[in-house]
Amino acid sequence: xxxxxxxxxxxxxxxxxxxxxxxxxxxxxxxxxxxxxxxxxxxxxxxxxxxxxxxxxxxxxxxxxxxxxxxxxxxxxxxxxxxxxxxxxxxxxxxxxxxxxxxxxxxxxxxxxxxxxxxxxxxxxxxxxxxxxxxxxxxxxxxxxxxxxxxxxxxxxxxxxxxxxxxxxxxxxxxxxxxxxxxxxxxxxxxxxxxxxxxxxxxxxxxxxxxxxxxxxxxxxxxxxxxxxxxxxxxxxxxxxx
Amino acid sequence: xxxxxxxxxxxxxxxxxxxxxxxxxxxxxxxxxxxxxxxxxxxxxxxxxxxxxxxxxxxxxxxxxxxxxxxxxxxxxxxxxxxxxxxxxxxxxxxxxxxxxxxxxxxxxxxxxxxxxxxxxxxxxxxxxxxxxxxxxxxxxxxxxxxxxxxxxxxxxxxxxxxxxxxxxxxxxxxxxxxxxxxxxxxxxxxxxxxxxxxxxxxxxxxxxxxxxxxxxxxxxxxxxxxxxxxxxxxxxxxxxxxxxxxxxxxxxxxxxxxxxxxxxxxxxxxxxxxxxxxxxxxxxxxxxxxxxx
Numbered sequence: 001x002x003x004x005x006x007x008x009x010x011x012x013x014x015x016x017x018x019x020x021x022x023x024x025x026x027x028x029x030x031x032x033x034x035x036x037x038x039x040x041x042x043x044x045x046x047x048x049x050x051x052x053x054x055x056x057x058x059x060x061x062x063x064x065x066x067x068x069x070x071x072x073x074x075x076x077x078x079x080x081x082x083x084x085x086x087x088x089x090x091x092x093x094x095x096x097x098x099x100x101x102x103x104x105x106x107x108x109x110x111x112x113x114x115x116x117x118x119x120x121x122x123x124x125x126x127x128x129x130x131x132x133x134x135x136x137x138x139x140x141x142x143x144x145x146x147x148x149x150x151x152x153x154x155x156x157x158x159x160x161x162x163x164x165x166x167x168x169x170x171x172x173x174x175x176x177x178x179x180x181x182x183x184x185x186x187x188x189x190x191x192x193x194x195x196x197x198x199x200x201x202x203x204x205x206x207x208x209x210x211x212x213x214x215x216x217x218x219x220x221x222x223x224x225x226x227x228x229x230x231x232x233x234x235x236x237x238x239x240x241x242x
Numbered sequence: 243x244x245x246x247x248x249x250x251x252x253x254x255x256x257x258x259x260x261x262x263x264x265x266x267x268x269x270x271x272x273x274x275x276x277x278x279x280x281x282x283x284x285x286x287x288x289x290x291x292x293x294x295x296x297x298x299x300x301x302x303x304x305x306x307x308x309x310x311x312x313x314x315x316x317x318x319x320x321x322x323x324x325x326x327x328x329x330x331x332x333x334x335x336x337x338x339x340x341x342x343x344x345x346x347x348x349x350x351x352x353x354x355x356x357x358x359x360x361x362x363x364x365x366x367x368x369x370x371x372x373x374x375x376x377x378x379x380x381x382x383x384x385x386x387x388x389x390x391x392x393x394x395x396x397x398x399x400x401x402x403x404x405x406x407x408x409x410x411x412x413x414x415x416x417x418x419x420x421x422x423x424x425x426x427x428x429x430x431x432x433x434x435x436x437x438x439x440x441x442x443x444x445x446x447x448x449x450x451x452x453x454x455x456x457x458x459x460x461x462x463x464x465x466x467x468x469x470x471x472x473x474x475x476x477x478x479x480x481x482x483x484x485x486x487x488x489x490x491x492x493x494x495x496x497x498x499x500x501x502x503x504x505x506x507x508x509x510x511x512x513x514x515x516x517x518x519x520x521x522x523x524x525x526x527x528x529x530x531x532x533x534x535x536x
Contacts, residue, residue, distance in 0.1 A: 076422035090413040101410040104422050
């Protein structure tokens with residue numbers, strides 16, 4: 001059974017369709033890459049799965065349970081975490097406080113929470129070093145690490161990342177992808193959105209191509225990346241609001 | 243010099259009450275983007291509860307007022323504001339106006355529109371002499387209680403899990419929910435805290451004026467709103483400093499204006515407010531998180 005199962009979902013902003021009749025499945029332990037031109041509906045997709053946008057029609061199942069219409073926080077409690085576009089680090093909170101907000105009850109008792117925090121500090125040493133500094137003072141790449149650590153602290157079963165490499169220096173992108181590879185190796189199920197499909201092949205098992213709010217192509221990442229139709233999908237992107 | 247110290251203590255004392263009011267209003271605005279006009283009635287009702295229970299002694303009255311307003315704040319969140327949460331700001335604003343009018347007119351129905359005298363702690367109205375300056379004890383108590391309450395609120399917001407969640411929700415409500423923060427719990431906590439602050443402001447204010455009437459809170463809340471705007475909407479330290487600033491300007495205008503201009507003091511206060519808004523429309527202490535979100 002698929003861990004995540006979208007069946008014919010439509011999302012609209014007022015009268016404007018942003019996603020049309022989109023279906024996709026994601027198996028446990030799989031890494032799915034979602035690519036597509038600007039305005040294809042990629043961010044809308046991530047927000048709809050995370051419960052932050054209502055569906056106009058269709059269903060979303062997570063681990064066999066329908067999650068459409070659930071409150072955002074209840075979707076999160078089921079084990080679904082989002083690293084959103086633009087990172088959305090809490091302004092006015094320290095690095096450590098940002099991490100605390102991400103910690104969920106699913107981690108267990110106080111000792112288990114402390115261990116989880118130590119793990120994040122080991123994975124992202126800069127977050128330990130700057131723990132008492134204001135989070136918005138971190139560089140873009142450091143903030144991205146914080147956003148990923150914050151999401152991981154909810155001990156998710158599915159991690160959704162929306163353009164984690166956007167606006168980062170190449171070295172930082174390497175670091176982010178290094179982390180994603182490690183997470184994939186650990187068996188975490190990942191849905192990774194990127195506008196630029198070049199790097200995504202490093203981590204994704206399978207790719208889907210969105211354009212104009214609907215699914216244009218899908219297949220194994222290695223095959224699709226060499227496919228001329230991929231470029232075609234980008235060029236023909238009609239652009240729906242994200 | 244004596245007059246200056248006296249005016250400074252007066253100003254800090256009245257500014258403290260404004261600061262507590264502004265903080266209560268700012269807390270709710272920060273998280274919900276709701277300007278809660280019913281905060282005025284939270285204050286007024288606290289004063290009436292004190293009036294009704296003061297016969298049993300001050301500690302009982304204090305507890306009854308705090309508990310009563312806490313429950314009122316939680317109920318108004320649950321019954322009035324939760325159903326319209328997520329609606330556009332004007333809907334929220336009109337809801338808060340409606341609740342405010344409902345509560346205010348209920349008070350008029352029960353207690354009448356005329357003011358009643360209420361002497362909470364008569365011993366506090368005595369002045370004491372410090373270095374040749376006569377200072378009413380109540381002013382010093384007001385300042386001390388405010389400092390304590392602000393420190394306690396600050397510690398709650400920085401040191402407790404709920405406080406950190408409230409600050410996160412104020413910075414980016416949707417992101418906080420995406421991380422599993424329970425919106426209902428955080429908002430209820432903010433309303434509860436705002437109710438407690440309203441009680442404190444009510445008691446300190448009535449202890450100074452000795453009068454209770456159905457529109458008592460309106461005056462304070464109006465200044466509270468002005469203070470949050472001057473301080474920078476969305477900034478809690480800004481709300482507190484804004485409250486203090488309005489108190490300072492009010493008292494010093496009273497002292498410094500020529501006698502025939504004194505009746506127009508409020509006009510000068512609002513002139514100063516307009517000046518701040520023209521020169522710094524974002525307020526004096528506005529944080530980056532309060533910027534318009536897209």
